[in-house]
Amino acid sequence: MKPEWRILAVDTATRCCSAAVQVGGRLAAETVLRSDRTHSEHLLGMIQEVLKLAGLTVQAIDGMAVSIGPGSFTGLRIGISTIQGLALAGGRPCVGVSSLEVLACAGLPWPQGIWALMDARKGEVYGGRFREREGRLEPLAAEQVLPLETVLRAIDSPHLFIGDGAERYQDHIRSTLGELARFAPPERNFPRAGTLARIAQPRLAESAGAFDAGLLVPRYLRQPEAELRNRFAPAVHAAMDA
Numbered sequence: 001m002k003p004e005w006r007i008l009a010v011d012t013a014t015r016c017c018s019a020a021v022q023v024g025g026r027l028a029a030e031t032v033l034r035s036d037r038t039h040s041e042h043l044l045g046m047i048q049e050v051l052k053l054a055g056l057t058v059q060a061i062d063g064m065a066v067s068i069g070p071g072s073f074t075g076l077r078i079g080i081s082t083i084q085g086l087a088l089a090g091g092r093p094c095v096g097v098s099s100l101e102v103l104a105c106a107g108l109p110w111p112q113g114i115w116a117l118m119d120a121r122k123g124e125v126y127g128g129r130f131r132e133r134e135g136r137l138e139p140l141a142a143e144q145v146l147p148l149e150t151v152l153r154a155i156d157s158p159h160l161f162i163g164d165g166a167e168r169y170q171d172h173i174r175s176t177l178g179e180l181a182r183f184a185p186p187e188r189n190f191p192r193a194g195t196l197a198r199i200a201q202p203r204l205a206e207s208a209g210a211f212d213a214g215l216l217v218p219r220y221l222r223q224p225e226a227e228l229r230n231r232f233a234p235a236v237h238a239a240m241d242a
Contacts, residue, residue: 005204008061008086009197010047012039012079013071013099014118014164019046020193021054021061025201029053030194039078047082061092065200067191068096069219070118070126070143076218087213095203096216100128100143100163102191105199107162107184108132113140115155117165120145125165126221127151137199145221152176164189 004024011018017039020030029050033042051058066083069076080096087094103116110132118126128143148169155177162184166173173181 005201006056006060006062007065007197007200007204008047008051008058008063008083009065009193009200010043010079010083011067011099011102011191011193011196012043012075012082013067013069014075014190015072016190016192017043017046017075018191018193019043019050020197021050021056022194022197022201023054023056025198027194027197028056030192032190032192034190039075043078043082047086058086059090061090063200063204064092064094065196065204066094066096066216067099067102067196068216069099070120070145070221071099071191073218073220076220080216080218084213084216093204093207094213094216095200095207096219097196097199097203098128098143098219099191100126101130101137101139102196102199103163103189104128104130105137106188106192106195107160108137110160110182112157113159115151115159115161115166117148117151117161117163117169119163119165119168120222123147125151125163125169127165143219143221148172155180158182160184162188 007022009020016034018032021028031046064083064087066079100116104114107114114130116128120126126145129140130137158180160182167189
């Protein structure tokens with residue numbers, strides 16, 4: 001096991017794009033940009049910036065991490081393909097981490113349940129329920145896309161709500177749950193690469209470098225709109241031709 005893992009982490013799951021370098025369990029550099037422009041325009045520059053700030057080159061990195069979703073379909077593909085390319089070129093291990101897990105981890109320490117909620121539009125949220133156990137985050141249910149009301153009906157004890165979904169629907173959550181609802185500070189409502197790197201370190205160490213960049217697969221939870229259109233297009237055309 002390496003005494004000091006040097007980890008490059010990238011998160012592109014939301015409008016906030018971030019890159020970070022962690023050395024020996026401590027955050028060495030992180031940069032965050034919130035933009036409505038495509039992350040492909042600035043991600044490589046951000047990676048170069050955090051490496052420079054940390055005093056490292058990409059060749060000095062021991063392992064890499066990237067958020068694999070849920071989140072923006074385009075954003076996830078950009079982050080994953082970038083880390084895949086860097087990891088394969090340098091022969092470095094890499095690991096994918098759930099965006100919802102990264103969000104929930106940013107809410108620690110918290111003694112009770114945590115709901116990480118990302119806005120999925122159409123009145124739905126990407127949701128993951130977690131709690132802290134012995135210093136580690138433990139999932140309480142499978143991550144899924146679901147109506148917000150389904151989340152709220154299951155709450156019977158104080159929970160921390162975190163994520164842009166929690167931020168968007170904060171007034172409704174508060175009016176429904178009252179004192180059972182707690183909310184993270186606004187700056188924690190987007191996944192951050194620094195938190196991602198912290199989660200990734202023990203997984204990289206435990207794997208002894210066995211992670212394969214080819215195994216990084218986006219976790220959409222919902223099919224991309226383009227795929228749905230392509231799936232139903234033949235049936236629509238057939239009905240119109242009938």
